[in-house]
Amino acid sequence: MIPYGRHDVSQADIDAVVEVLRSNWLTQGPMVPRFERGVADFAGAAHAVASNSATSSLHVACLALGVGPGDRVWTSPNTFVASANCALYCGAEVDFVDIDPCSYNLSVERLSEKLATAKINGTLPKVVIPVHFAGQPCDMPGIHALGREYGFRIIEDASHAIGASYLGTKVGSCQHSDITVFSFHPVKIITTAEGGMATTNDPDLAERMVRHRSHGITSMPDRMRPRPADEVWNYQQIDLGFNYRMTDLQAALGLSQLGRLEQFVKIRREIARSYDEALADLPVILPWQAPSTLSSYHLYPIRIRESLCGKTQRQVYDALTAAGIAVNLHYIPVYRHPFYEAKGFKVGHCPEAEKHYREAITIPIHPTLSISEQELVIESLEMIVKL
Numbered sequence: 001m002i003p004y005g006r007h008d009v010s011q012a013d014i015d016a017v018v019e020v021l022r023s024n025w026l027t028q029g030p031m032v033p034r035f036e037r038g039v040a041d042f043a044g045a046a047h048a049v050a051s052n053s054a055t056s057s058l059h060v061a062c063l064a065l066g067v068g069p070g071d072r073v074w075t076s077p078n079t080f081v082a083s084a085n086c087a088l089y090c091g092a093e094v095d096f097v098d099i100d101p102c103s104y105n106l107s108v109e110r111l112s113e114k115l116a117t118a119k120i121n122g123t124l125p126k127v128v129i130p131v132h133f134a135g136q137p138c139d140m141p142g143i144h145a146l147g148r149e150y151g152f153r154i155i156e157d158a159s160h161a162i163g164a165s166y167l168g169t170k171v172g173s174c175q176h177s178d179i180t181v182f183s184f185h186p187v188k189i190i191t192t193a194e195g196g197m198a199t200t201n202d203p204d205l206a207e208r209m210v211r212h213r214s215h216g217i218t219s220m221p222d223r224m225r226p227r228p229a230d231e232v233w234n235y236q237q238i239d240l241g242f243n244y245r246m247t248d249l250q251a252a253l254g255l256s257q258l259g260r261l262e263q264f265v266k267i268r269r270e271i272a273r274s275y276d277e278a279l280a281d282l283p284v285i286l287p288w289q290a291p292s293t294l295s296s297y298h299l300y301p302i303r304i305r306e307s308l309c310g311k312t313q314r315q316v317y318d319a320l321t322a323a324g325i326a327v328n329l330h331y332i333p334v335y336r337h338p339f340y341e342a343k344g345f346k347v348g349h350c351p352e353a354e355k356h357y358r359e360a361i362t363i364p365i366h367p368t369l370s371i372s373e374q375e376l377v378i379e380s381l382e383m384i385v386k387l
């Protein structure tokens with residue numbers, strides 16, 4: 001089977017991990033801050049805080065922004081469940097803003113309308129989490145402007161989008177947000193097996209995320225509470241945090257992969273361009289790229305409309321799978337999952353996201369996809385959808 005996404009681990013990546021295994025540190029040691037500095041410099045942010053997954057990074061990002069019971073967090077329905085679950089971990093409520101029909105990202109128009117209503121009802125969100133779906137950056141200046149107007153904070157879920165840019169700035173620079181989160185799961189752009197990173201330009205937010213990553217403990221003398229001079233206090237727990245630390249093994253792999261990031265994104269863009277050209281005449285809808293952005297092409301989602309090609313999404317999905325192509329579907333709208341339905345979300349909540357869900361198929365795109373494999377995908381798709 002040709003996978004829809006796959007990691008690319010080189011001998012140099014392996015050597016970097018083995019070197020750590022022979023060193024004095026296995027868990028968070030000298031490699032983690034080096035990887036953090038590398039990602040912060042790459043993205044153009046002042047600070048970066050690593051963790052054991054993007055899910056953990058989203059959680060500590062919400063905690064750092066003070067999300068708690070009684071608060072509301074809004075995100076896109078067209079995402080992995082982690083973008084919404086992070087708010088529930090904090091005891092907050094989640095709601096979803098429908099997507100834009102072109103970019104499949106959270107729609108700024110829908111957001112603007114929903115905020116106007118929420119203001120009247122006294123139900124404004126504390127935090128909005130836009131998701132750069134498939135690596136295509138959201139309209140961050142638009143979302144940021146609404147943030148100023150309505151007083152919400154912004155966490156970018158950039159799990160798909162390290163290496164992407166908008167308006168000449170890299171995703172992760174936090175020019176239009178408080179915090180940006182990256183994922184290093186193996187299907188993402190670079191990998192640490194499991195791992196995540198949060199970037200920010202705010203030193204207080206960075207410090208709070210560091211603390212929440214490690215039990216809520218600090219050893220900074222100016223953060224510790226006063227205690228009698230004859231007692232030994234080399235650290236104190238001052239918040240309720242977690243053990244979300246990244247290991248040095250992972251950071252070494254991440255640092256080595258970071259050196260290959262530009263190349264990975266270049267290959268992904270080349271594969272995307274080949275699909276754009278080869279599939280242009282087929283009766284399917286290809287992904288759209290906003291003129292001011294450069295996608296990192298984590299995914300290449302096409303849309304199948306029965307009225308265009310005479311086949312249903314299900315038929316095309318099954319036929320591609322039967323041809324040995326492990327296609328995928330991104331995404332089931334988060335609120336359609338049974339857990340969220342039990343919270344009262346109903347079909348019809350975000351019509352564009354539901355329409356997308358009924359039409360989308362993710363075809364393979366990753367740095368190890370060979371030319372002949374890509375040709376097989378193209379030929380299979382041609383055979384399946386041509387009338």
Ligand SMILES: *Cc1c(COP(=O)(O)O)cnc(C)c1O
Pocket residue numbers: 053054055056079080082083131157159160182183184185194195196
């Ligand atoms: C992969 C992903 C996550 C979670 O990342 P992990 O590192 O696996 O925790 C969160 N949000 C989106 C949009 C993702 O694709």
